Amino acid sequence: MNERSEPIVANLLTGFLGAGKTSLLNRLLSRPALADTAVLINEFGSVGLDHLLVESVDDDIVLLKSGCICCTIRTDLKAAILSLFDRMRRGEIRRFSRLVIETTGLADPAPILATLSVDPMLKFHFRLGNVITVVDVPNGIHNIESFPESARQVAVADRIVISKADLAGPRELQALQDRLARMNPAAETVVLDETSYPAETLLLDTIHDLGARPAEVARWIAAEALEGEGHGHDHDVNQHGNIRALVIEADEPISWPRFALWLSMLIHRHGREILRLKGLIAIEGAETPVVIQGVQHLIHKPVHLDAWPDAARRTRIVIIGSGLDRELMQRSFDAFNLKRQPALSA
Amino acid sequence: MCGLCGVLSHADHWTIGPAGLRDAGAGRPEADRHLQAFVANETLSLFGLKLESWGGRFVLRGRTGKTAVIDNLGTMWVEAERLLGRPCDPLDPAILAKLEAC
Secondary structure (H helix, E strand, C coil): CCCCCCCEEEEEEEECCCCCHHHHHHHHHCCHHHCCEEEEEECCCCCCCHHHHCCCCHHHEEEECCCCCCCCCHHHHHHHHHHHHHHHHCCCCCCCCEEEEECCCCCCHHHHHHHHHHCHHHHHHEEEEEEEEEEECCCHHHHHHHCHHHHHHHHCCCEEEEECHHHCCHHHHHHHHHHHHHHCCCCEEEECCCCCCCCCHHHHCCCCCCCCHHHHHHHHHHHHHHHHHHHCCCCCCCCCCCEEEEEEEECCCECHHHHHHHHHHHHHHHCCCEEEEEEEECECCCCCCEEEEEECCEECCCEECCCCCCCCCCEEEEEEEECCCHHHHHHHHHHHHCCCCCHHHC | CCCCCCCCCHHHCHHHCCHHHHHHCCCCHHHHHHHHHHHHHHHHHHHCCEEEEECCEEEEECCCCCEEEECCHHHHHHHHHHHHCCCCCCCCHHHHHHHHHC
16 A cells, blocks of 8 residues: 555646657656556547557556546546555555656646645645646647647646657757747756657656755756846747746845735736746745745645755746736735835734 | 635645744744734735634634635635625736835
8 A cells, every 4th residue: 555655646748639648658658667657548539549559557547538637527537546546555456656647638737737736635645746748849839829728738847848859850849949948948848759768757856856856946047047038028929829937036035924925816816827837935034945836826835945056045936827917027026025024023 | 625725724725834934933823824914914904804813714804894714815815805896916006006105
């Protein structure tokens, strides 16, 4: 039986139709280090073809048959995950320490993440790993510009796998990389062709691991620098091209209760537009920063870092969203958090 | 229980901050709630609302005497808007101007 002290890591694998999710999964699961991985596949439509391609984990696969995970079957998702867990506990399937949920190409990942993060039973046995989004070079930009689901899948990703790089030219690859960097500069990006094998660290190193956290934060800081160079000022007026990253900054430490009040109010009213949020917060009276992460209305439990990741001991929050005004966001942050009497004097 | 986040108790909610921060600060749930209410009232007063720590939870009061019991700040804005009958928007320039004038 899986002990409570070692929750199973639940990763989300998403990407638009035909991007290569199952191909990636198949190659990942061939790695010995990932042998203890169970898979949930969401089939869309009457015939679920994808599961036929995942060869090595037959007994550990559960197919969700009711359609798209994100909109109609969140209870099915919960039931399927718990069913898998119960089968493992009864010894009907082999033990697994990792779960991969492959969404349909049309799924918005945010509600799935919310289901995993807030359901008390799921939280007890599972913890969130990475959101891995597959984007293929031949169709990636077209899909992002044409389908809101595709753009949102990119926006919430922790890892972006650029697939089918050998099926297009270097110019197309560069154009896609530039677009992805504007939309989600905080995500690690991996380029694959049809013959290369992805690193198992895609699943083994998760953004919530204490050991991986300094590297993650370093990536966010790099994203902040990228935004500062102007890459975040995307004036693309395509219907879904307005997803962009912006950075909110503050030099002086802030009060945690005031920050929590501001952020709770912000995500309550603008959670739909804020697709992803990652930040280092300098807190009054604390020597080291607090890390905050969120997806839409969902904010993960904040954690303290042991040390600042760089010399700049200041608050930096990367927000990826649509229709957000950076200057207004910064003004709001300042008004709620800065130039006020210290809250600790209350 | 929080309808939005499924949290069963105040102690689980992200708004109270990481454990290390609480250890370094007030450290007691009652003191945490008192501080949260104090800070929240700086903003809620702009809307004519008041938050009080009450028995491990909070009570949100409107000007007309309407009240709502809440578990954490995550659910507070739903109730605040219900009591007010209008949105509480942190990007509203009118609210920002009031805060900046404080």
